[in-house]
Amino acid sequence: MELTWQAIAFFIFSALTLGGGFAVVTQRNIFHAALFLMLSLFGTAGLFVLLIAPFLAAVQVLVYIGAIAILVLFAIMLTRRLMGLTISLNQQWPAAALAMLVLFGVLLLVLTPVGDDILGQNWSANLPTDGDTAPEVTYITVREIGVAFSTQNGFVLPFEIVSLLLTSALIGAIVVAREDEAI
Amino acid sequence: MVGIFEDLGFEAGLAAVLGNLVGVVVLATVFLLLPIFTIWVERKVAARFQNRIGPNRVGPYGILQSFPDVVKLLGKELILPRNVDKIPYLLSPIIMVAAVVLIVAVIPLAPTIIGTDLSIGALYFVSVGSLTTIAIVMAGWGSNNKYALLGAFRTVAQLISYEIPLVFSLLIPILLVGSLSMQTIVEFQDTYWIIFYVPTAAVIFLVSNIAEIGRAPFDLIEAESELIAGYMIEYSGMAFAMFYLAEFLHAFLVAVIFSVLFLGGWQGPLAQDVPVLGIAYLTIKSFIVYFAMLWVRMTLPRFRIDHLMAFNWKFLVPVSIVHVLVTAGIWSALPEPDLSGGWFARLGEEFPRMALNLVASVVIAVVSLRLLRQYAEQERQRLSEVTAMVEHKQYPLATTGQGAQSNVIVVGTGSGD
Amino acid sequence: MELGQWAFVAAFFVVAPLLPIAPIVLNRLLAPSRPSETKLDVYECGVETVGDTWGQIKVQYYLYAIIFLVFDVEMVFLFPWAVALGSLDFSAYLAGLVFVFLLVEGLVYAWRKGALEWN
Structure with missing residues (x-):
């Protein structure tokens, strides 16, 4: 395989994502774990750029790093004396490891030709391999996303449902957070 | 290159x-x-x-x-206090400056001179800007100092709150232009600048950006009298200077971005043909905006934190949401004018759209300010009653309980260098 | 080409952190370093520090963060809508109107319940 600049970038971002993720689960200091989570999310944003989905990349940074990570940090601070705890492996790790293995297996079957060999033809998504010529891909622009959001043939109903979901999340959060004050 | x-x-x-x-x-x-x-x-x-x-x-x-x-x-000692959490402590000033420098990538300096004209330029500006929040949390946490942590959390609360009116007011030029690319936004303004369509949105954008930099009157995040410089307290030497560098650079970049979004960027006579003129126009516009920001900084006293939050959530956010909806309504109801003619023809063609938007924007400003004034008069009335009662030794402060706190007026100390 | 533009951004991401690192390193090399017990202590205007730094924060911060997160996600959905609006008919505007109104409801609820107050 030829080592293109794209490939190098892909390896760097994958390393950031995986390495960050690994550090999140192994770090004993929960604040450091949160910082590594941001690193991992940043790597994902880079992967989105490589997939020519810049809108998703910007959203990834804006929402996940700029908002959700901040929320995570606030949640950490909200919990008294979390710093003093040494967080060790809890009892759930075998279940998590099993789930990971299953997910990995499914991805392997669906995304690579291995699936075809084991489960018969046309099982895997026919992604191009090194031998094939790259297929024509049309990249989605922000305008097209917007058109899809607001036309009847597109996703206008999911679009509104998202809003409903966000509102209920907001109301739910307020109710939970102010529980003690007996609203 | x-x-x-x-x-x-x-x-x-x-x-x-x-x-x-x-x-x-x-x-x-x-x-x-x-x-x-x-x-x-x-x-x-x-x-x-x-x-x-x-x-x-x-x-x-x-x-x-x-x-x-x-x-x-450069000659000042760089003190690394005991008990700091080294990695976040040292990374913080670096991320702070880097996040601000990254904004430069999408600024169109002239018709042909731009770092890179990303298709999502405007969103990139917001995304990268949100990275400063991370730097502040890291500084607050890493310093291992109560004042730093308190300052950091106050700052973060302020930054995330003001990001909402900032983005809503940013949506308005995007809506008019129909693109997120910075260069396209500037090109749109070759007839009228966007500030002529939506002056209210421009003001909201500038105000929320000043808050985002943490400048007076929004500088209570580094209030020297209560928080002794907030999250920067444990920093010294160049590491401390980096926070200031980031602030000054960010302040100027805000002026530049404002000029690009609302004042036509490099647009001006002959700028299309002579790129240097474009840079000159952008520089002049930016410095005028920068001067306005300084004017605000030197004139207004500091906000109190509850006022700061109320001003954002109960005034800027609702007004900017209403503005987005009104402008979007006008924009999608009006037919697209024919913009194929010469410059003067386009000026005429574009005029009705511009005028209608301008009127709507001014109406929004007038109505919201009137509501604000009404509220202020009520508050003043209530306050004078309370003061009268205090003077007659009836001490309502003790009896009304909850309301007591909001009756105390604290005037900020202004800003000093 | 889109990716070429991002190569430029990637270069920015590499160079941007180096710019602040340079003066800090220079400062480290040039400036004197005479650490002492008091100098390295927590700075609290000379008063001995009491208690734990990483104490509990107020629920209020968390509430603001939640409300912010909800609005942030909303804005992300509104960006494509705003970009496409000019080329679509009025029904697209109505779709956005309903979307925003549902969220304004959330804001009104938060306001009514006092979640926006700073105590």
């Missing part, structure tokens, strides 16, 4: 990397050195506002004052 390296015989990919790197270094360094000048401007203007002379020893009008300051800072 890439072409030069290709001519020198580098392989195409490598040439792209080298060319980009050189371009970035030049662009970023130019902008990074700007604060050396803007700090002088700021000190001089601040001095004049306070009836002082300001720096006047080094160079003509003290213009070289920043250079000895830099040298002095």
Whole structure:
């Protein structure tokens, strides 16, 4: 395989994502774990750029790093004396490891030709391999996303449902957070 | 730039990397050195506002004052306090400056001169700007100091709150132009600047951006009397200076971005043909906006934190949401004018759309300010009643309980350098 | 080409952190370093520090963060809508109107319940 600049970038971002993720689960200091989570999310944003989905990349940074990570940090601070705890492996790790293995297996079957060999033809998504010529891909622009959001043939109903979901999340959060004050 | 390296015989990919790197270094360094000048401007203007002379020893009008300051800072001890959480503590000033420098990448300086005209430029500006929040949390946490942590959390609460009206007011130019690309936004403004369509949105954008930088009157995040510089308290030497560098650079970049979004960027007579003129126009516009920001900074006293939050959530956010909805309604109801003619023809064609939007925007401003005034009068009335009762020794403060706190007026101490 | 533009941004991401690192390192090399017991202590205007730094924060911060997150996600959905609006008919505007109104409801609820107050 030829080592293109794209490939190098892909390896760097994958390393950031995986390495960050690994550090999140192994770090004993929960604040450091949160910082590594941001690193991992940043790597994902880079992967989105490589997939020519810049809108998703910007959203990834804006929402996940700029908002959700901040929320995570606030949640950490909200919990008294979390710093003093040494967080060790809890009892759930075998279940998590099993789930990971299953997910990995499914991805392997669906995304690579291995699936075809084991489960018969046309099982895997026919992604191009090194031998094939790259297929024509049309990249989605922000305008097209917007058109899809607001036309009847597109996703206008999911679009509104998202809003409903966000509102209920907001109301739910307020109710939970102010529980003690007996609203 | 890439072409030069290709001519020198580098392989195409490598040439792209080298060319980009050189371009970035030049662009970023130019902008990074700007604060050396803007700090002088700021000190001089601040001095004049306070009836002082300001720096006047080094160079003509003290213009070289920043250079000895830099040298002095280089000689200051870099203290790494005991008990700090080293990695976040040291990363924080670096991320802070880096996040601000990254904004430079999408600023269109002239018709042909732009770092890179990303298709999502405007969103990139917001996304990268949100990285400063992370730096502040890291500083607050890493410093292992109660004041730093308290300051950091206050700052973060302020920054995330003001990001909402900022983005809503940013949505309005995007809506008019129909693109997120910065260059397209500037090109749209070759007839009328966007500020003529939506002046209210422009004001909201500027105000929320000033809050986002944490400048007066929104500078209570570093309130020296209560928080002793907030999250920066444990920093010294150049590490401390980096926070200030980031602030000054960010302040100037906000002026530049404002000029790009609302004041037509590089647009001006002959700018299409002579790129240098475009840069000059953008610079002049940016410095005018920058001066306005300084004016605000030097004039208004500091907010109190509950007022700060109320001002955002109960005034700026609702007004900006209403503005987005009104402008969007007008824009989608009106037919697209024919913009194929010459400049004067387009000026005429565009006029009805512009005028209608302008009227709507001004109406929004007038109505919201009237509501605000009404509320203020009520508050003043209530307050004077309370004061009268206190004078007659009826002490309502003790009896009303909950309301007591909001009756106390605290006037900020203003800003000092 | 889109990816070429991002190569430039990537270069920015490489160079941007180096710019602040340079003066800090220079400072480290040039400036004197004479650490002492008091100098390295927590700075609290000379008063001995009491208690734990990483104490509990107020629920209020968390509430603001939640409300912010909800609005942030909303804005992300509104960006494509705003970009496409000019080229679509009025029904697209109505779709956005309903979307925003549902969220304004959330804001009104938060306001009514006092979640926006700073105590």
